[in-house]
Amino acid sequence: MSAFRSILQMFPEAKQPDQVKPEEYDYFTWYRDPAADQFIGFSKSALSDREKELLSIILTPSAVPPSGPAGKWLRFLSEENAKCPYEPGKVFRMVQYISDSPFQTEGEQALHYVFSDVAIVIQTDEYSGVVIEPQTEDTLALDELASAAQAIENDLEMKVTFFAGSFHSSGANTKTMLEMERAWFERHIPFESKRSVLSLFDVMPINLMNRFSDFEKDTLFAAIFELFDQERDLPKIIQSFVENLSNVSSTAKLLYMHRNSLQYRLDKFSEKAGIDIKTFNGGLIAYFACLEWNQRISNNEDWSL
Numbered sequence: 131m132s133a134f135r136s137i138l139q140m141f142p143e144a145k146q147p148d149q150v151k152p153e154e155y156d157y158f159t160w161y162r163d164p165a166a167d168q169f170i171g172f173s174k175s176a177l178s179d180r181e182k183e184l185l186s187i188i189l190t191p192s193a194v195p196p197s198g199p200a201g202k203w204l205r206f207l208s209e210e211n212a213k214c215p216y217e218p219g220k221v222f223r224m225v226q227y228i229s230d231s232p233f234q235t236e237g238e239q240a241l242h243y244v245f246s247d248v249a250i251v252i253q254t255d256e257y258s259g260v261v262i263e264p265q266t267e268d269t270l271a272l273d274e275l276a277s278a279a280q281a282i283e284n285d286l287e288m289k290v291t292f293f294a295g296s297f298h299s300s301g302a303n304t305k306t307m308l309e310m311e312r313a314w315f316e317r318h319i320p321f322e323s324k325r326s327v328l329s330l331f332d333v334m335p336i337n338l339m340n341r342f343s344d345f346e347k348d349t350l351f352a353a354i355f356e357l358f359d360q361e362r363d364l365p366k367i368i369q370s371f372v373e374n375l376s377n378v379s380s381t382a383k384l385l386y387m388h389r390n391s392l393q394y395r396l397d398k399f400s401e402k403a404g405i406d407i408k409t410f411n412g413g414l415i416a417y418f419a420c421l422e423w424n425q426r427i428s429n430n431e432d433w434s435l
Contacts, residue, residue: 143172144171152198224298225245225293233253293315294328339421
């Protein structure tokens with residue numbers, strides 16, 4: 131039995147959002163179970179301080195659950211048999227967001243200002259949420275989302291990362307596609323610190339690479355990992371070079387390196403690894419090796435084989 135169901139049994143007076151009238155939400159203290167992606171509320175007078183402390187260990191304290199269209203979408207995303215709020219054929223996308231600090235009233239207002247009036251902003255916890263955005267003439271391009279993220283950071287001192295999913299036509303597979311996008315973003319975001327906006331094309335490489343078994347990756351990247359372990363700045367150099375379309379001059383400028391120094395490091399890498407990273411296939415293998423190396427370093431895993 132899940133922790134969420136166990137708590138419902140332990141506290142019979144606990145309520146889920148659909149058991150409370152929206153106008154009475156403020157009379158409850160709300161928590162969210164990240165695993166079940168569901169909310170549970172307790173009457174503000176029903177819990178002792180000790181019980182609140184214990185619940186905060188198991189669950190995540192949450193703002194008042196959304197109601198109206200946002201509430202319908204939250205139920206669709208979190209409940210097994212909930213109906214999609216859009217009629218079949220409606221074209222929309224889901225934009226996920228996460229911040230390095232809690233969203234207060236000003237932060238939520240900023241999100242509503244960024245997106246069009248027809249977009250639905252759904253705050254799932256203090257730090258993150260999703261936006262359901264129908265496709266219209268006002269739909270933001272990726273560079274416009276990046277500008278919005280920069281404005282929020284400048285005005286509110288909050289670093290926000292957006293993940294813009296693909297446009298979907300609502301239908302039988304809508305929930306499966308949205309769940310896939312949420313999973314891809316959750317797996318990718320721990321390794322992303324530079325960009326304020328991501329698309330499916332940005333997270334695709336690491337998700338494709340993770341389909342390989344550990345044995346396959348260990349075998350494929352063994353020689354490269356040995357070089358990375360000897361020169362800890364090398365992964366950043368190789369990744370930047372591939373991302374800059376194998377352009378030595380622009381990569382040297384990005385890394386504040388002399389062009390000749392960068393060329394020497396690249397040539398030595400190709401020679402020792404036995405990979406010509408100036409070719410498409412060689413660059414692709416080297417890039418995947420960088421992604422895997424970064425994951426293992428972030429997870430404090432031993433790279434050795």
